[in-house]
Amino acid sequence: MFEFSAMPTLGQMDPSDPNFWMDYLKGMLKPVAALAAVLMAVALSFSQKLKLEWEMIYAIARAFLQLSIIGFVLQFIFTQKNAGWIILAYLFMVSVAGYTAGQRAKHVPRGKYIAGISILTGTAITMFLLVVLNVFPFTPRYIIPVAGMMVGNAMTVTGVTMKKLREDVKIQRNLVETALALGATPRQATLQQVKRSLVIALSPVIDNAKTVGLISLPGAMTGLIMGGASPLEAIQLQIVVMNMLIGASTISSILSTYLCWPSFFTKAYQLEDKVFAD
Incomplete structure (x- = not known):
């Protein structure tokens, strides 16, 4: 059976702990910084007149929202004991x-x-x-x-x-x-x-x-x-x-x-x- 050891993560912390949200916000700095790659793609699309700029922005915004929601949902499910x-x-x-x-x-x-x-x-x-x-x-x-x-x-x-x-x-x-x-x-x-x-x-x-x-x-x-x-x-x-x-x-x-x-x-x-x- 696969069992992996790892350092304490947000998934092992209680959301009611103020440090949880502080660490979460600090962790989001990297995804926000990675938006530079999307901005580069948007600029290239604009320069090549592909007209995909808004579709790219919509796609990444939707992905950000979906992943953020599913992250909190999984955080909740992982703490539950019920197999349901x-x-x-x-x-x-x-x-x-x-x-x-x-x-x-x-x-x-x-x-x-x-x-x-x-x-x-x-x-x-x-x-x-x-x-x-x-x-x-x-x-x-x-x-x-x-x-x-x-x-x-x-x-x-x-x-x-x-x-x-x-x-x-x-x-x-x-x-x-x-x-x-x-x-x-x-x-x-x-x-x-x-x-x-x-x-x-x-x-x-x-x-x-x-x-x-x-x-x-x-x-x-x-x-x-x-x-x-x-x-x-x-x-x-x-x-x-x-x-x-x-x-x-x-x-x-x-x-x-x-x-x-x-x-x-x-x-x-x-x-x-x-x-x-x-």
Whole structure:
């Protein structure tokens, strides 16, 4: 089980302590100073007439607000003993991820629900294995960040899978209809399109695992090293992270194909015209 030692942090302090807020405000000086990088990007956008200045400012302001809110929410959850807060936070992440992935595949009927169920199943199974195998303790400080990484990757992969599957079936409609006319089931008729969509969606996750540590240090590993953990401890955790991301993403993407392809066909096993209309 992963257990890391660290120096006392804000997360271990009581917000009612005046020193908590003093240290918090001091800590915010660095994020504010880092705005210099954003101002540089805004200046470059203005000089190149990209007209992205306000979008950049809006994006960074929204990120600042969202992260500030979630920081205080997690601060509260981490101090709670009730496991229900872990489940609640996890379901919230899955709901947002399902909605976002469904938006990417907006032409897929009930895409948001399909994406949500797929993400929930893939990440829940993977998380269950990690807890049962005693890789992580079932505590908010471990489960919520780990679940967030899995849900985020599963969201991206699921959205791409569903969108690509619908696009490929539309492009190769004649081939699919020919297979149906020859007696193939809808699943058999779209087997090649399913495989292609899965390969395209999962390739970035697999490529990232192949090059991890060679091109860049991943976020989890970097965060641990900067937080005081040894590089060897950070590497151990990062290996676990890469394993769980591949597992959760694969389950979620495959399940999404099984759930969305029936909506591509009528009860008579014909392609549904309204699904593939522009």
